[in-house]
Amino acid sequence: MGLSIFVFFRSSRIYVVDTAKIPRAPSLHKVVQPTDILQKTGLAYPHTSHCLGSGDIMVSCLGDKEGNATGNGFLLLDSDFNVKGRWEKPGHSPLFGYDFWYQPRHNTMISSSWGAPAAFSKGFNLQHVSDGLYGRHLYVYSWPDGELKQTLDLGNAGLLPLETRFLHDPSKDTGFVGSALSSNMVRFFKTTDGAWSHEVAISVTPLKVRNWILPEMPGLISDFLISLDDRYLYFVNWFHGDVRQYNIEDPSKPVLTGQVWVGGLLQKGSDVVSVSEEGAESQFSVPVIKGNRLRGGPQMIQLSLDGKRLYVTNSLFSVWDQQFYGPDFVKKGSHMLQIDVNTEQGGLTINPNFFVDFGTEPEGPALAHEMRYPGGDCTSDIWI
Known part of the structure; x- marks a missing residue:
């Protein structure tokens, strides 16, 4: 199963989507809830994600739940998308x-x-x-x-x-x-x-x-x-x-x-x-x-x-x-x-x-932002 992470920093949710069936029918695999992130890390507004060699996923966060920059940092998820x-x-x-x-x-x-x-x-x-x-x-x-x-x-x-x-x-x-x-x-x-x-x-x-x-x-x-x-x-x-x-x-x-x-x-x-x-x-x-x-x-x-x-x-x-x-x-x-x-x-x-x-779009009009290739691309791949 191929998985992609979709980050929505306005709601502070992290959506994990099964991309194995792309392009026709991607399905929601898991939602990492903002309450779980906040309780364990104090972080909110997730933004950029990268996979690590350890198997963990790292996500930059832009602030705390009130939107203050003083609460930012880096979130770690394990390979099952649990907050570490x-x-x-x-x-x-x-x-x-x-x-x-x-x-x-x-x-x-x-x-x-x-x-x-x-x-x-x-x-x-x-x-x-x-x-x-x-x-x-x-x-x-x-x-x-x-x-x-x-x-x-x-x-x-x-x-x-x-x-x-x-x-x-x-x-x-x-x-x-x-x-x-x-x-x-x-x-x-x-x-x-x-x-x-x-x-x-x-x-x-x-x-x-x-x-x-x-x-x-x-x-x-x-x-x-x-x-x-x-x-x-x-x-x-x-x-x-x-x-x-x-x-x-x-x-x-x-x-x-x-x-x-x-x-x-x-x-x-x-x-x-x-x-x-x-x-x-x-x-x-x-x-x-x-x-x-x-x-x-x-x-x-x-x-x-x-x-x-x-x-x-x-x-x-x-x-x-x-x-x-x-x-x-x-x-x-x-x-x-x-x-x-x-x-x-x-x-x-x-x-x-x-x-x-x-x-x-059927649910549109939509505002398109970032693009990703399911198998990796110029802005997501990091080599060791």
Whole structure:
């Protein structure tokens, strides 16, 4: 029996689904109730899950039951999905939680920091960043014993660090994290003295705009991934609307090799316009796919195992979806696109024949978020 974990952090439930019968009839295997998690760990708002070599499952949690970030940490489930407890040592919890990735050969796990659920669950407020309700740190733990060894302060270049990925090659001591609000890809790496450091590897320039809440619009890097051969890095700008491909054969010097626009706040027909230094207004051309104008912006991505098909959904978080893209987006639901990848020279092309409309689902309209392959994929597989 193949099992997948579906995590819903708004309800703090963890759903375990039998995927052996996918695609036709997946069935519910077990529900890990929030009361059980709270009683044994004090944790709530589960987010990212990874399987461990021990057979346990580890899940990052974003806060306590009231949505305070002070209650976050890492939940451990056994192979039968019973709550075992917390992974990190007492007193070694991060200030904020979100994503994590471990690299066993370097005895290291690194986690990122979104913010307090009590803040982001009500929509984004820039003042909350100044108030300290959002993160800007990476947390470096010893693996597998859960001791917090370092806290890397990314500063203003790393506001709201979200997805965290090591290179897939388990011998490599480098990886990346996407900082959403700063719109930078930050590379982290081990130094000669065995400590960990970081640097900005890619910057997305904010655009001067009119008819928006701020005079400048960040790209808002909400997701990224690394191809299984560690050759290419892909990321999305949820506000600007573009998907990018970079060659990272030299991880310290990424090279842009592909870029396409699949939505965003600046697409033609939008009220928001980009303004040049000379005052000229412009917007990006976004194609119509199978008669559908693309809604929202690119948000989560997943790559086929051969690296040739990049799939894109467009819902970040329903409250944020409505705040930035309006109630019509939520009412119509989201969609999934396919981008064809040139894996030899690099390059991205939108597939004009692929469009999955979640607005027409029987229980819809639905807001599609993360994608997973039942047998493992670029954002779930970790090698020992």
